[in-house]
Amino acid sequence: MKPLSIQPIPYQGSKRSLAPRICQLIPDGVETLYEPFAGSAAITIYAATHNQTERFVIGDSFGVLIDLWEMIIERPSELSERYSDVWHAQLDNPHHFNEVRAAYNDNADPVQLLYLVARCVKNAVRFNKHGHFTQSADKRRTGMKPDKVTRTVHNVSNLLKGRVELYKGDFEACIRNARPSDFVYMDPPYQGTSYGPDKRYAAQLERDTLIKALNRLDTRDVPYVLSYDGRTGDKTYGDPLPDSVNAHLLEISAGRSSQATLNGSAAETVESLYVSHGLELFDMAIPQEQPQKRLFA
Numbered sequence: 001m002k003p004l005s006i007q008p009i010p011y012q013g014s015k016r017s018l019a020p021r022i023c024q025l026i027p028d029g030v031e032t033l034y035e036p037f038a039g040s041a042a043i044t045i046y047a048a049t050h051n052q053t054e055r056f057v058i059g060d061s062f063g064v065l066i067d068l069w070e071m072i073i074e075r076p077s078e079l080s081e082r083y084s085d086v087w088h089a090q091l092d093n094p095h096h097f098n099e100v101r102a103a104y105n106d107n108a109d110p111v112q113l114l115y116l117v118a119r120c121v122k123n124a125v126r127f128n129k130h131g132h133f134t135q136s137a138d139k140r141r142t143g144m145k146p147d148k149v150t151r152t153v154h155n156v157s158n159l160l161k162g163r164v165e166l167y168k169g170d171f172e173a174c175i176r177n178a179r180p181s182d183f184v185y186m187d188p189p190y191q192g193t194s195y196g197p198d199k200r201y202a203a204q205l206e207r208d209t210l211i212k213a214l215n216r217l218d219t220r221d222v223p224y225v226l227s228y229d230g231r232t233g234d235k236t237y238g239d240p241l242p243d244s245v246n247a248h249l250l251e252i253s254a255g256r257s258s259q260a261t262l263n264g265s266a267a268e269t270v271e272s273l274y275v276s277h278g279l280e281l282f283d284m285a286i287p288q289e290q291p292q293k294r295l296f297a
């Protein structure tokens with residue numbers, strides 16, 4: 001039997017492949033799973049598919065993305081039909097992607113955003129300092145086919161409808177009401193990838209803001225897992241968070257990076273996971289040279 005299509009937004013940097021390991025850290029009996037840097041909400045989708053929690057909060061400061069989530073969950077037929085129109089119009093117009101991009105940068109239409117994400121180079125969105133979408137079309141692909149979008153958004157709507165609250169805005173406001181019986185998964189833009197002229201995400205995050213937010217979650221006894229920075233081969237992205245953050249640091253192997261593969265290198269990418277105290281860590285290998293770290297292979 002073919003597995004269900006359940007990833008409606010093909011976001012580069014999605015945590016889809018790491019979701020089975022990250023979701024092992026969600027304790028039984030959690031009431032609400034908060035995903036305040038949702039992007040394609042890979043953790044919510046995995047946890048919902050495996051009935052790990054009943055309720056979800058999907059938040060992101062990129063408002064159009066949340067508009068897209070609203071359409072996926074509440075209006076999947078309308079989204080599918082409009083996506084199919086936008087997708088088919090590219091077949092006899094070589095300028096179509098650029099025209100949709102210009103229209104999206106004027107109107108912030110969530111259906112156009114889905115087409116741009118699905119069709120752009122490596123599904124890697126890029127924005128300029130005005131928040132305009134700048135990535136180009138991938139010339140070798142046509143983007144996710146309309147019939148796949150239709151199947152996927154209906155599956156996701158069936159999975160999440162009536163169980164999700166959507167939040168447009170900053171992560172701290174999104175998790176303001178989280179309680180000790182809830183669970184927060186955070187995947188902010190990484191320190192090592194946030195800066196430069198063409199940004200990966202519509203918004204960036206200051207490290208100090210993140211540290212203070214983690215301190216507040218610790219004080220409120222809200223369990224959390226944070227994905228933050230890491231390394232590929234010898235290259236490290238970002239500095240470790242300070243000891244004031246009351247969390248275990250795990251390293252999770254994410255396989256070969258797509259950049260390393262393009263460069264013909266065999267370098268492995270390892271991502272850091274900060275796991276709040278009190279969450280069960282299972283039996284993980286502890287590298288001898290860095291006993292504070294544990295490897296989540």
Ligand SMILES: C[S@@+](CC[C@H](N)C(=O)[O-])C[C@H]1O[C@@H](n2cnc3c(N)ncnc32)[C@H](O)[C@@H]1O
Binds near residue numbers: 013015040043171187
């Ligand atoms: C690394 S991506 C998340 C990817 C996600 N885990 C997935 O599986 O697709 C980071 C997301 O955080 C959002 N973001 C950036 N700064 C934010 C902030 N201060 N508050 C809320 N969301 C923010 C970005 O728009 C982006 O969608």
